[in-house]
Each structure stands twice: as C-alpha cells, then as structure tokens.
Amino acid sequence: MEDVLEVYNTLPQSGVRRLCMDERPCQLIGDVYTPLPMKPGSVAKLDAEYEKKGTCVAFLAYDIDSGERYVWINKTRTKKDYAEFIDILCTNDQYAGAEKILLIQDNLNTHGYGSLYENLPINRAAELRRKIEFHFTPKHGSWLNAAEIEFSALSRQCLDRRIPSMEKMIEEVEAWQNKRNQLKVKVSWSFTVDMARDKLKRHYDFR
Numbered sequence: 001m002e003d004v005l006e007v008y009n010t011l012p013q014s015g016v017r018r019l020c021m022d023e024r025p026c027q028l029i030g031d032v033y034t035p036l037p038m039k040p041g042s043v044a045k046l047d048a049e050y051e052k053k054g055t056c057v058a059f060l061a062y063d064i065d066s067g068e069r070y071v072w073i074n075k076t077r078t079k080k081d082y083a084e085f086i087d088i089l090c091t092n093d094q095y096a097g098a099e100k101i102l103l104i105q106d107n108l109n110t111h112g113y114g115s116l117y118e119n120l121p122i123n124r125a126a127e128l129r130r131k132i133e134f135h136f137t138p139k140h141g142s143w144l145n146a147a148e149i150e151f152s153a154l155s156r157q158c159l160d161r162r163i164p165s166m167e168k169m170i171e172e173v174e175a176w177q178n179k180r181n182q183l184k185v186k187v188s189w190s191f192t193v194d195m196a197r198d199k200l201k202r203h204y205d206f207r
Contacts, residue, residue, distance in 0.1 A: 008189045015099035018064040022147035028053035030164035059085040067186030073170045079115035146187045
C-alpha cells in the first residue's frame with residue numbers, strides 16, 4: 001500500500017509520468033420497443049423491457065500529473081488486449097518520449113511484463129519493460145487506484161443509459177472522455193503514507 005501511496009505523494013519529475021490504469025466490463029443493452037421521444041407537456045417514455053446485446057470492455061488510464069484520461073473500448077480483456085492497450089498508450093505523444101512511466105494497477109493476472117513479451121515484438125516488449133515501472137495495489141485495495149474514481153464518474157455520467165452496440169459505446173465514451181479532459185477535471189488525492197500508518201495500522205503485518 002505504501003508503495004502506491006508514495007507514487008501519488010511524490011512531486012512530478014522531469015521525464016517521469018505517473019499513470020493509473022484499470023479495466024471493467026460494460027453491458028450492451030438495446031430497446032425491444034422504440035422509446036417515445038420527449039414532447040411539449042410529456043416526458044420521454046422508455047419501456048421496461050430490454051434486450052441484452054453482449055458485453056465489451058473499457059480500458060482506462062488516468063494521468064495523475066495532467067489530469068487527462070484515456071479510454072479504449074475493446075471486445076475482451078485478455079493478455080493480448082492488455083499488451084495492446086499498454087502499447088497504444090505508450091505510443092501517445094505525451095508518453096512516447098517519457099524516460100519512465102510509473103503505472104499503478106491491480107494484481108490481475110494479465111497485468112505483467114509477461115503479457116507484453118507474449119504478445120508484442122520482442123524488442124518493443126523490452127523497450128516497454130525498461131520504460132514502465134509497475135506499482136500494484138494490494139488485495140482488496142482497489143480504492144487506492146484513481147482509475148476506479150474515473151470509472152465511477154464514467155458509470156454515472158455516461159453508462160447510466162442503454163447503449164446497444166460497441167460502436168455506440170465507443171462514440172459515447174469518447175465524447176465523455178473528451179469533455180472531461182476539456183474541463184480539466186482532476187482527481188484530488190489527499191491520502192498519504194502517514195495517514196495510512198495512523199488509520200490503517202491494524203492492517204499492517206509486522207511479523
């Protein structure tokens with residue numbers, strides 16, 4: 001836990017970028033009956049019956065320093081998908097030239113250098129291994145990942161409606177991402193190592 005908190009609490013450094021990432025499944029849901037649009041004197045009407053259209057996965061990275069978030073919608077979340085997302089992220093102009101990326105993530109079995117070596121060209125995987133430094137949240141410690149805060153906002157502001165297809169999901173999520181970035185919404189992280197030692201010391205294992 002302290003390892004993750006130290007990433008948040010250190011000052012920005014030249015050539016070093018700090019990121020949080022996570023992924024979550026998204027249900028695709030369509031209407032059985034066409035909704036009736038809103039008109040003067042009457043609200044829009046939506047039938048309770050719906051149709052499941054499958055699922056997709058949202059990969060999200062949040063930049064602690066710039067406050068920007070990047071979301072990638074994909075069909076699955078395998079090791080190959082994780083490697084592709086990391087590769088796409090590190091190709092971004094903001095990170096391609098970074099000397100080091102400190103990446104906070106959970107301990108999902110796909111989150112490791114092995115996924116990069118298994119699914120990317122060997123030289124690219126080695127380049128990313130040298131660039132990226134993993135910092136894992138502890139078990140039951142997903143609240144330590146600021147990407148979870150962004151997913152909470154995404155759920156409330158964008159995914160609280162029926163989205164029937166992956167194409168529509170990409171369109172809606174991209175619009176949410178761009179608007180939130182334009183507004184420069186930042187996560188204000190205030191929990192420190194000292195606070196953890198004081199409030200959570202019963203969880204420390206001193207053996």
